[in-house]
Amino acid sequence: MISTRGRYALRVMIDIAENGNGRYIPLDEIASRQQISEKYLESILVILTRGGMLNGLRGKGGGYKLTKATCDYTVGDILRLTEGSLAPVACLKEGAEPCARQNECKTLGVWKGLDTVINNYLDGITLDSLVGQGADYSI
Amino acid sequence: MISTRGRYALRVMIDIAENGNGRYIPLDEIASRQQISEKYLESILVILTRGGMLNGLRGKGGGYKLTKATCDYTVGDILRLTEGSLAPVACLKEGAEPCARQNECKTLGVWKGLDTVINNYLDGITLDSLVGQGADYSI
DNA sequence: TGATAAACCTACTTTGTTACTATGTTGAGT
DNA sequence: ACTCAACATAGTAACAAAGTAGGTTTATCA
Secondary structure, three states: OOOHHHHHHHHHHHHHHHHOOOOOEOHHHHHHHHOOOHHHHHHHHHHHHHOOOEEEEOOOOOEEEEOOOHHHOEHHHHHHHHHOOOOOOHHHOOOOOOOOOOOOOOOHHHHHHHHHHHHHHHHOOEHHHOOOOOOOOOO | OOOHHHHHHHHHHHHHHHHOOOOOEOHHHHHHHHOOOHHHHHHHHHHHHHOOOEEEEOOOOOEEEEOOOHHHOEHHHHHHHHHOOOOOOHHHOOOOOOOOOOOOOOOHHHHHHHHHHHHHHHHOOEHHHOOOOOOOOOO
């Protein structure tokens, strides 16, 4: 369901939040700390930067930093951006062609409810609650 | 996240609950009603039968029927059986090799919580609430 | 007992996505 | 100029999902 792209993205955002302190952090520093391939990490940082979650600066002294305060990022935002969608079934993805069985479908309500439950949960967790010690979200 | 296998399985279980009435329903009847390829549907019914959710009978007059009352199936059971697992991340799947970063991982709590939220929701819906009119589970 | 209906079994193909790699280009600082 | 580092584009390998094909066994009925 959540691929490595999304999982890495979340780890990276926490990493930058913890180690950034306002300065730009170069990619290779994050990669070595998180033990993620530089090249693969690059493709993830592109998504986060284009999505407005990170600020990238080229050249010496460059790197990435957050664009907002940690409390202004939710886990849901980060995952929706990097995963594309958190919809549990294809027919609920944004831009999906409307299902022909929509009106008679007895399962649609289940999927809509599941979608709501997932998004509500993930939107309730902000980045600042994950840095430092980190809260325990396992219920 | 939920593939067609799981989605079809749920639709099929509802179909059998609604049209069975204790009798065995042959595969081709379900397939034509649900507009699912017979051969593909077969592979799904094998899983449901081996998992003890359906009873299969060969020969003339044969087919499939439920093994339990509709109120004794939860959507969570059906999906876990057909999907293999509902774990939102690889490291939470049963039998997954323990993650090396487990102790330092700041995101593990998020995934555990998400797993709990998903399973709790789906285990709260029973098959009997989906037959006939069907309840609206979209919150 | 033979024909037929239906589940059961094994194996294959096709398609698409994920994860990852390789090579180059642009821009910022010293 | 030189170096650092983001940005861009293109490709590959591995895997799983979705669906297909053909054959085998078991039950019923005439």
